[in-house]
Amino acid sequence: MSSVSVNADRLLGRLRELGSIGRDETGRLVRLAASDTDKLGRDRLVDWLKGAGLEIAIDRIGNVFGIWAPQGIDAATSPLMLGSHIDTVINAGMFDGCYGVLAGLEVIETLKANDFDPARPIVVGAFTNEEGVRYAPDMMGSLVYSGGLDIDAALATIGTDGSVLGEELERIGYAGPHEPGFLQPHAYLELHIEQGPVLEREGVPTGAVENLQGISWQKVTIKGDANHAGTTPVSMRRDAGLAAARVITFLRERAIASNTPTVATVGCIEFEPNAINVIPSKATFTVDLRDPDEERLLAEEAALTAYLDRIAAEEQVTISTERLARFQPVTFDSGIVAEIEAAAAGRGLRSRRMTSGAGHDAQMIARIAPVAMIFVPSIGGISHNPKEFTPDADLIAGANILLDVVRKLTTSRD
Amino acid sequence: MSSVSVNADRLLGRLRELGSIGRDETGRLVRLAASDTDKLGRDRLVDWLKGAGLEIAIDRIGNVFGIWAPQGIDAATSPLMLGSHIDTVINAGMFDGCYGVLAGLEVIETLKANDFDPARPIVVGAFTNEEGVRYAPDMMGSLVYSGGLDIDAALATIGTDGSVLGEELERIGYAGPHEPGFLQPHAYLELHIEQGPVLEREGVPTGAVENLQGISWQKVTIKGDANHAGTTPVSMRRDAGLAAARVITFLRERAIASNTPTVATVGCIEFEPNAINVIPSKATFTVDLRDPDEERLLAEEAALTAYLDRIAAEEQVTISTERLARFQPVTFDSGIVAEIEAAAAGRGLRSRRMTSGAGHDAQMIARIAPVAMIFVPSIGGISHNPKEFTPDADLIAGANILLDVVRKLTTSRD
Numbered sequence: 001m002s003s004v005s006v007n008a009d010r011l012l013g014r015l016r017e018l019g020s021i022g023r024d025e026t027g028r029l030v031r032l033a034a035s036d037t038d039k040l041g042r043d044r045l046v047d048w049l050k051g052a053g054l055e056i057a058i059d060r061i062g063n064v065f066g067i068w069a070p071q072g073i074d075a076a077t078s079p080l081m082l083g084s085h086i087d088t089v090i091n092a093g094m095f096d097g098c099y100g101v102l103a104g105l106e107v108i109e110t111l112k113a114n115d116f117d118p119a120r121p122i123v124v125g126a127f128t129n130e131e132g133v134r135y136a137p138d139m140m141g142s143l144v145y146s147g148g149l150d151i152d153a154a155l156a157t158i159g160t161d162g163s164v165l166g167e168e169l170e171r172i173g174y175a176g177p178h179e180p181g182f183l184q185p186h187a188y189l190e191l192h193i194e195q196g197p198v199l200e201r202e203g204v205p206t207g208a209v210e211n212l213q214g215i216s217w218q219k220v221t222i223k224g225d226a227n228h229a230g231t232t233p234v235s236m237r238r239d240a241g242l243a244a245a246r247v248i249t250f251l252r253e254r255a256i257a258s259n260t261p262t263v264a265t266v267g268c269i270e271f272e273p274n275a276i277n278v279i280p281s282k283a284t285f286t287v288d289l290r291d292p293d294e295e296r297l298l299a300e301e302a303a304l305t306a307y308l309d310r311i312a313a314e315e316q317v318t319i320s321t322e323r324l325a326r327f328q329p330v331t332f333d334s335g336i337v338a339e340i341e342a343a344a345a346g347r348g349l350r351s352r353r354m355t356s357g358a359g360h361d362a363q364m365i366a367r368i369a370p371v372a373m374i375f376v377p378s379i380g381g382i383s384h385n386p387k388e389f390t391p392d393a394d395l396i397a398g399a400n401i402l403l404d405v406v407r408k409l410t411t412s413r414d
Numbered sequence: 415m416s417s418v419s420v421n422a423d424r425l426l427g428r429l430r431e432l433g434s435i436g437r438d439e440t441g442r443l444v445r446l447a448a449s450d451t452d453k454l455g456r457d458r459l460v461d462w463l464k465g466a467g468l469e470i471a472i473d474r475i476g477n478v479f480g481i482w483a484p485q486g487i488d489a490a491t492s493p494l495m496l497g498s499h500i501d502t503v504i505n506a507g508m509f510d511g512c513y514g515v516l517a518g519l520e521v522i523e524t525l526k527a528n529d530f531d532p533a534r535p536i537v538v539g540a541f542t543n544e545e546g547v548r549y550a551p552d553m554m555g556s557l558v559y560s561g562g563l564d565i566d567a568a569l570a571t572i573g574t575d576g577s578v579l580g581e582e583l584e585r586i587g588y589a590g591p592h593e594p595g596f597l598q599p600h601a602y603l604e605l606h607i608e609q610g611p612v613l614e615r616e617g618v619p620t621g622a623v624e625n626l627q628g629i630s631w632q633k634v635t636i637k638g639d640a641n642h643a644g645t646t647p648v649s650m651r652r653d654a655g656l657a658a659a660r661v662i663t664f665l666r667e668r669a670i671a672s673n674t675p676t677v678a679t680v681g682c683i684e685f686e687p688n689a690i691n692v693i694p695s696k697a698t699f700t701v702d703l704r705d706p707d708e709e710r711l712l713a714e715e716a717a718l719t720a721y722l723d724r725i726a727a728e729e730q731v732t733i734s735t736e737r738l739a740r741f742q743p744v745t746f747d748s749g750i751v752a753e754i755e756a757a758a759a760g761r762g763l764r765s766r767r768m769t770s771g772a773g774h775d776a777q778m779i780a781r782i783a784p785v786a787m788i789f790v791p792s793i794g795g796i797s798h799n800p801k802e803f804t805p806d807a808d809l810i811a812g813a814n815i816l817l818d819v820v821r822k823l824t825t826s827r828d
Contacts, residue, residue, distance in 0.1 A: 194645060195642050195645045196641070196642055196644075196645025196646055196647075197641070197645075197646060197647075197650050198645075198647065201650070213644055215644070217690060225794075226799070227610075227611070227795050227796070228609050228610055228771060228772060228795065228797055228798070229677065229679035229681055229702045229704070229771075230610075230627055230629070230677065230702075230704050230770075230771030230772045230773075231608060231609050231610025231611075231612075231770075231771030231772050231795060231797075232610055232611060232677070232771070232795055233610075233611075233612065233675070233677065234666070234669045234670055234676075234677055234678075235670075236611050236612075236615065236795070239666075239679075241662065241680055241681070241683065242662060242663070242666050242680070244659070245658070245659040245660075245662035245663050245666075245680075246659075246663055248655065248656060248659035249656070249659050249660055249663050252648070252653070252656050255648045256648055256649075261647070262648075263643065263644065263646070263647065263648055264648075265643035265653075265691070265692075265693055266655055266656070266659075266694075267643055267655070267685065267687075267688065267689050267690045267691060267692050267693065267694060268685060268688050268689065268690050269655065269683055269684075269685050269688070270683075271681065271682060271683050273681075274681065274682050274683070275681050275682065276631060276681045276682050276700040276702055276738070277631075277679070277681060277702055278679075278681050278798075279679055279681065280680075280681060286690040288643045288644075288690055288691055290643070290644050324690070356644075356645070357642065357643075357644030357645030357646070358642055358644045358645050359644070380639075381641050381642065381645060381646055381650070382639075382641065383642055383645075384642070384692070385640065
């Protein structure tokens with residue numbers, strides 16, 4: 001079955017259909033975790049999983065699994081797990097997450113249709129609340145599954161709308177009986193759109209993702225004096241807004257000068273009193289630092305701290321920081337990454353090793369199993385946006401590489 | 415009557431009493447223009463004016479005047495006008511504006527009590543809506559009075575609460591019969607707290623205000639791309655937030671390097687989508703530029719425009735600007751300024767010539783009459799805040815200087 005490929009029409013058709021579920025009155029795609037629209041998407045997915053002859057298993061955090069356990073395999077044999085998520089942000093695109101879940105299903109159906117006889121079960125999973133928009137933290141379903149967050153604490157999470165996650169899962173019928181982690185994966189593969197511009201810019205269709213950036217999120221609060229914009233000479237100012245601007249430019253200059261993959265982003269900012277003729281007495285902003293190397297990430301954090309000390313002295317302001325999130329970089333399984341490269345080459349496709357700049361369920365499952373990811377190009381690097389787009393040919397190519405790697409990893413029990 | 419001084423207890427008592435009128439349930443002083451609390455303040459002021467034997471005149475925009483026209487003066491003789499305003503911002507201090515009005519009244523009462531015989535009428539005025547919090551623009555009453563804004567247009571102004579100014583003035587009983595400008599001042603004097611830190615820092619009790627800064631307010635909008643903070647290499651970003659930060663630091667560096675009185679302030683900022691892990695696609699901020707010299711102000715505006723062009727190219731963003739307000743610098747009457755310096759010296763007080771960084775009714779009345787202002791220190795430069803404070807001794811000294819200048823300007827009809 002060397003020439004087997006996925007059913008392109010079936011995969012693309014399902015992607016579009018799932019992308020049509022959960023549109024609001026203005027046409028925006030919104031399937032927040034454990035919401036009514038998430039239920040509609042889950043119901044459709046379960047129908048497809050059942051239609052493919054898979055056994056449905058749902059765990060207590062609402063992760064949905066479709067299990068293909070061919071007869072004759074020892075019940076204790078650990079499965080190869082494929083997966084991603086189908087919850088979305090507000091006003092989402094239709095590829096983020098859904099592509100990995102539906103491509104996993106597509107791979108299983110293709111193998112079944114071609115009478116492939118896997119040496120271990122193959123499972124496709126859709127993890128709950130990867131986006132973290134309604135309930136924090138993000139990647140919650142896979143985090144709970146891998147033992148990184150207590151299931152009862154997760155179920156008690158209060159959402160931005162005041163709802164309780166556990167109650168919402170009960171309400172939509174996805175509070176399952178299985179304990180998270182009930183299936184111990186032999187390995188885990190996640191196919192995903194890049195959500196960045198690198199593959200498209202370089203004209204490479206396949207990313208063999210070898211690691212995932214460490215993430216450091218901090219909130220910085222700078223306090224100065226709210227004096228009158230007209231009457232306070234520049235030399236007498238304690239301008240919290242100016243101090244914030246200096247930090248933002250420092251971070252960019254440092255990232256440009258460093259010649260490393262470090263990225264630094266200030267995405268949120270707020271001034272107080274935020275009046276046109278008042279010097280800001282308070283500036284609050286977030287700093288998102290990422291690097292695939294833990295030592296470099298620590299060095300970036302230290303450099304920021306040192307610069308904040310310097311600014312506090314120079315601008316006569318007081319500065320405090322609060323850690324919002326911190327994840328160490330994750331290194332994926334080099335053997336599986338090499339299989340991805342080999343599979344791309346086998347299909348005559350160029351590939352490149354790369355780092356994931358976004359968080360993915362894969363990084364959580366990496367706590368309990370060997371993991372790697374496959375990326376396909378995102379046009380313009382756009383994601384979390386209705387303009388999120390990957391051409392059909394790239395989507396199909398990615399699914400076929402997943403197919404080939406799955407075959408490779410389940411041909412024997414080694 | 416060379417040793418005459420104002421009645422300190424009376425002036426300070428009235429200041430405190432007026433400052434107690436219009437407190438809300440949390441103790442904040444709020445007398446927004448033409449509101450119920452503004453009426454209470456106006457009513458108290460009118461009582462005091464009447465008690466001093468002054469004729470009350472109210473014009474159509476609600477400006478309140480107390481007129482002392484001694485017998486024997488030709489009815490056509492133009493008056494010396496003193497004044498300021500008694501409306502406040504939200505959570506105001508008790509000195510801004512009120513000090514100038516009550517000191518003007520105090521000077522008239524003192525002169526009357528000492529049988530001073532002025533060569534022209536002396537008027538004290540309280541102008542409507544100087545603060546501009548409820549109705550835009552600020553300094554409205556004096557602007558209308560000096561012919562800079564049509565009275566009917568002003569009365570039709572819609573407030574932030576949806577109210578119509580003209581209807582509110584009717585409702586509170588301060589829509590008077592006189593046409594604005596009905597009294598043509600011979601000259602106008604305004605005594606005011608500095609609202610800046612210069613006098614206190616320098617230990618000088620008296621400011622002889624010789625001009626008022628020109629003001630340029632712009633709103634700058636920068637548009638880039640909202641890409642993912644983790645997956646977008648620094649070199650591929652179009653970061654509107656970074657571009658904004660560069661503009662803020664540029665303005666400060668330029669102001670510090672210029673060795674001029676130029677001040678530049680960015681008081682308001684907003685990022686979109688304002689998410690911690692998304693590069694800002696849009697940054698909106700305000701620029702407040704001030705300078706007492708029109709040519710320099712024009713040069714600062716031009717430098718900002720040039721820098722925005724440079725940033726647009728370097729950061730691959732698009733930038734648009736909107737003019738929110740523009741006032742040319744106002745030069746006060748050098749003869750009156752010299753009289754203020756002489757009066758301070760006569761009282762054995764140090765004085766310094768200075769520029770007003772804030773807007774005042776004086777700048778509007780300067781359109782129709784010779785004008786100057788007297789400043790007294792503001793502790794910490796704080797204003798528009800309950801912490802606004804000027805020591806009693808400075809308040810009394812300022813009122814006595816006003817007294818002496820008024821005597822000087824009304825001793826003869828020259």
